[in-house]
Amino acid sequence: MEAGSSDAVVVARVLRGDVEAFRGLVERYRDRYARYAFHMLGNREDAEEALQDAFVRAYRSLARCEDPERFGAWLFRILVNRCRTLGARRGRRARTFVVDEVALLGAAEEHPAGATAWREEIDRALQQLRGDQREAFLLKYVEEMGYDEMSQLTGVGVSALKMRVMRACERLRELLSEVYDA
Amino acid sequence: MRDETEEDIEQIARELRVPVAVGRSLDARIMNAVRNLPRHTGFGLWSRLITPRTVTVTPLVWGIMAAAVAAFAVLGAMHAGQDLHRAAKPIASALFPAPKAADRSQRVQFVLVAPDAKKVAVVGDFNGWDASHVGYQAQHRGGGVWSVTAPVPLGHHRYSFVVDDSVWVADPTAPRVTDYDYGMPNSAIVVQEQK
């Protein structure tokens, strides 16, 4: 994909039948959204599955993308839904959080040993949050969205979202203070 | 206190904002999956869509809706009994030019908790999706609770709340419908006649 071409231009090419142009969108959003999927689902395998699902669904429904210029936001919405589904499925499995995943996925940046341990604890604590609270926390603090935007994205009311974020923050503090008190 | 509180969460968030990379084989898997799907057919669709396919005009025929059992979903628990009782006498809807079968209505209470809202309206199939429709403006009842009780014709309807003329919010208490078409959430309501 030409570096400068807008999402709308690429979407238009795909809609005209140029399947390969879709790769440009994959490359543009894959890493940006891997972060959310990984934090939401807690492991690489599920994160990749959610991303793949989201891209494939986006391709299939591309003609229904309301505003191709904002393809990214639309894709993100699909991804958030996929993560909910996969998260629910994952909840049924007896699952242990594999710390190595953090090292594997965070390979883009080198951390000093102490920082890595801290990061692992954060990831571990995050996975102990309830799914809806984790979702709200990630959207608010990591994706840095406003509550109105979150509400549109999730279909959940602003006050409920604020409550979820507040509970998530409380729980994270609790879990992480346990680590340091120990 | 607040700063300190925010700072510890901000520190956690900073850690989590570090980019996460995924395996490059993912691209290939996605592209393989996509290539196996039907190819999009292009903008020819638009010109086809604006060409009328059928030319006969027949009188509007409205099926008679099956009368059934209880009102559904957003009937607020507190007011439901009262509303259902009142609804035993169908209310002729003079608010919009509805077809005959839908002349019979029930009064339905819509409730949204939105503490920060300045304005809340209900829009849906029953009022032409008109956020300025006078009959469907919710009132603030205090404590962030907004509500309006309005006539809704018998049948299946899709609807949503519009907060401050800009934010679309699905009814958290009602069944959902898919929202791919226009990308904003909708709820569903099935209004049925009382036995």
Next chain:
Amino acid sequence: MSVVARTLIALMLVAPQAVAQDARLSERLDKPTLIAVSAIVDSARVAKLPTAPLVDKALEGAAKGSDGQKIVVAVRQLSVQMGSAKRVLGSSATPDEIKAAATALAAGVSLRDLARLRSASGKRPLTMPLAVLTDLIVRDVPVGTATGLVVQLARSGVKDPELALFQRNVRADIDRGADPSVAATTRARGLVLRSTGSGTKPSE
């Protein structure tokens, strides 16, 4: 007369009447969109499909600020889905059943499953079961699981108010963090046991 000539004459005859059929459409849609939507509505009327949902779909798009092309695509798609639904549900299907079925199809229910639900429900109206089914799917109960459960409930003769309560309970469970699939399956099992008289522990 050539097809083109007939189409042109038909367009001249139809367009003003179609426009006249719902003033709200002409107020809120631009001209090309209005003509396209009116044509779809007219086709639907000829096919004896309900037309109000199509008008509503267009009005919804206008209210949400969608461009004309998106609106026409959405209206066309709904029309196609209502056509499919009507073929499966039969000519006795009510407009509400057709509309609810089209909504379920949009959520991912297959025509085969729609037929299963039709036969499981006997002569009872399908509107409520379809609304509940759609809701389960939107709340991330897998399509197969959701369909299986609603078909089972229909087969057990579960009434609409009970279905509505089932939907509210499942939603509340999910809101409290339950796995959607487990919540739906558990609640459905309780309802089936109760309605078939083989269970003694209503959970509400």
